[in-house]
Amino acid sequence: MRIAELSRHSGTSIPSIKFYLRERLLTAGTATGRNQAEYGDGHLYRLRLIRALIDVGGLTVAAARDVLAAVDTPELPPHFLLGAAHGALNRPRRRDADDPSWRSARDEVVALVRARGWHVDDDCPDFDHAADAVAAFRALGQDDLLECMETYADAAELVAAREVDTVIARGEPARMVEGVVTGTILGEAVLNALRRLAQQDASARRLVDTGDLA
Amino acid sequence: MRIAELSRHSGTSIPSIKFYLRERLLTAGTATGRNQAEYGDGHLYRLRLIRALIDVGGLTVAAARDVLAAVDTPELPPHFLLGAAHGALNRPRRRDADDPSWRSARDEVVALVRARGWHVDDDCPDFDHAADAVAAFRALGQDDLLECMETYADAAELVAAREVDTVIARGEPARMVEGVVTGTILGEAVLNALRRLAQQDASARRLVDTGDLA
Numbered sequence: 001m002r003i004a005e006l007s008r009h010s011g012t013s014i015p016s017i018k019f020y021l022r023e024r025l026l027t028a029g030t031a032t033g034r035n036q037a038e039y040g041d042g043h044l045y046r047l048r049l050i051r052a053l054i055d056v057g058g059l060t061v062a063a064a065r066d067v068l069a070a071v072d073t074p075e076l077p078p079h080f081l082l083g084a085a086h087g088a089l090n091r092p093r094r095r096d097a098d099d100p101s102w103r104s105a106r107d108e109v110v111a112l113v114r115a116r117g118w119h120v121d122d123d124c125p126d127f128d129h130a131a132d133a134v135a136a137f138r139a140l141g142q143d144d145l146l147e148c149m150e151t152y153a154d155a156a157e158l159v160a161a162r163e164v165d166t167v168i169a170r171g172e173p174a175r176m177v178e179g180v181v182t183g184t185i186l187g188e189a190v191l192n193a194l195r196r197l198a199q200q201d202a203s204a205r206r207l208v209d210t211g212d213l214a
Numbered sequence: 215m216r217i218a219e220l221s222r223h224s225g226t227s228i229p230s231i232k233f234y235l236r237e238r239l240l241t242a243g244t245a246t247g248r249n250q251a252e253y254g255d256g257h258l259y260r261l262r263l264i265r266a267l268i269d270v271g272g273l274t275v276a277a278a279r280d281v282l283a284a285v286d287t288p289e290l291p292p293h294f295l296l297g298a299a300h301g302a303l304n305r306p307r308r309r310d311a312d313d314p315s316w317r318s319a320r321d322e323v324v325a326l327v328r329a330r331g332w333h334v335d336d337d338c339p340d341f342d343h344a345a346d347a348v349a350a351f352r353a354l355g356q357d358d359l360l361e362c363m364e365t366y367a368d369a370a371e372l373v374a375a376r377e378v379d380t381v382i383a384r385g386e387p388a389r390m391v392e393g394v395v396t397g398t399i400l401g402e403a404v405l406n407a408l409r410r411l412a413q414q415d416a417s418a419r420r421l422v423d424t425g426d427l428a
Contacts, residue, residue: 048354048355051354052354056350056354077421077422078421079417079418079420079421079422082417082421083414083417086410086413086414086417090410109407113408113411118411118412118414118415119414119415119418119419119422120411120414120415120418121414124411124414126407126408126410126411126414127407127411129403129406129407130403130404130407130408130411132403133400133401133403133404133407134404136270136396136400137396137400140262140265140266140270140392140396141262142392142393142396142397142400144380144383144384144393145377145380145381145393145396145397145400145401147376147380148373148376148377148380148397148401149404151372151373151376151377152373152401152404152405152408153408153412154372155369155370155372155373155405155408155409156369156405156408156409156411156412157412157416158365158368158369158372159362159365159366159369159409159412160409160412160413160415160416161412161416162361162362162365163359163362163365163413163416164413164416164417164420165416165420166358166359166361166362167359168417168420168421169358170358178354178356179356179358179359182350182351182354182356182359183356183359183362184410184413186347186350186351186356186359187347187359187362187366188406188409189343189344189346189347190344190347190348190363190366191366191369191370191405191406191409192343192402192405192406193323193340193341193343193344193347194327194340194344194366194367194369194370195369195370195373195374195402195405196300196304196340196398197327197332197334197338197340197341197344197370198332198367198370198371198373198374198375199300199374199377199378199398200297200300200332200333200334200335200338200340201332201333201334201371201374202371202374202375202377202378202379203293203296203297203300203378203382204293204333204334205333206293206378206379206382207291207292207293207296207382208291208293208333
């Protein structure tokens, strides 16, 4: 197909496609004339992956290029492929970690994860993100809510097992990366919305006369 | 205590305290002189609640005032008090809902919630947020990941039950509102970070030789 068709089928503008070509996220088409090239389904598929990384995942072009390099390395073990996609989604934290109460919150999260036997690197930024919230709970005097931590971890194990099984079942490396990116980002949005809906239900069940709910 | 002490104990600047006084989020202290007033523990406690609403919850002053009005209405049934706090945290959506594939995604989420017998209003914005993500999964051709929906709902029920029990156990209306705000916002951050950690563990368990993980 021509670039115009590639644009239409992928829902990506021609200037964006040309940008991805220049940045080498997308390989060139087969030249069919001085200013014409022919693109195949592989290009269409790659464009979908690029958009998942950049539009859904919010990745920079440089981060997207790193993930695509992993996709293009067939000898890479799948766990490292998934790890590359997953790691690229992690926003670096702005604050520094000199605050002792923050350090203690982080240690607490690491201890919880270790007690569960989870295999995660000690320097994973997700520990920092969890520590931010745990430290904020304490600073605001909401320590009793930290009793929910084990339940959060139970819920996390439950969804992660299901999600990772679904992504691995895809088999094909590029499709697996696409699944990590969309599943991590969009799955989070679905889970958070359902949690809020479930909170409203839990409140209604406990505080409203059951006759009123029928 | 004087306003300077109130500022120090609450970690809130004097200009901010004066702003909250002018905006009537905080009641005036007892006048002890022409330009002096005395503040009590009630003021300190109220300031902590205001900061939870505005700094943690990201509420506007107007939205915070609505929640505080609910806190100050002792005859309000607790479910409506929690609902007022919870509802104020919901950001309005920007996009409109004319797209048939978005409508169908929303219907799907409503059907899932109804099948579980959750008591939630049909016009709750959380349905819209979930629909955004479900429609995006489909638009990106990631339909298999929607098989995780029931698992997300299981996890949501699990955490919501625990969280709502913890908040209700507080008993006091202002403390319950504080729990809804901090629990909803910070709990989401903890849950999302733990989910990502659990995903890394799930990937390692399935894809890495177990001997390597020991």
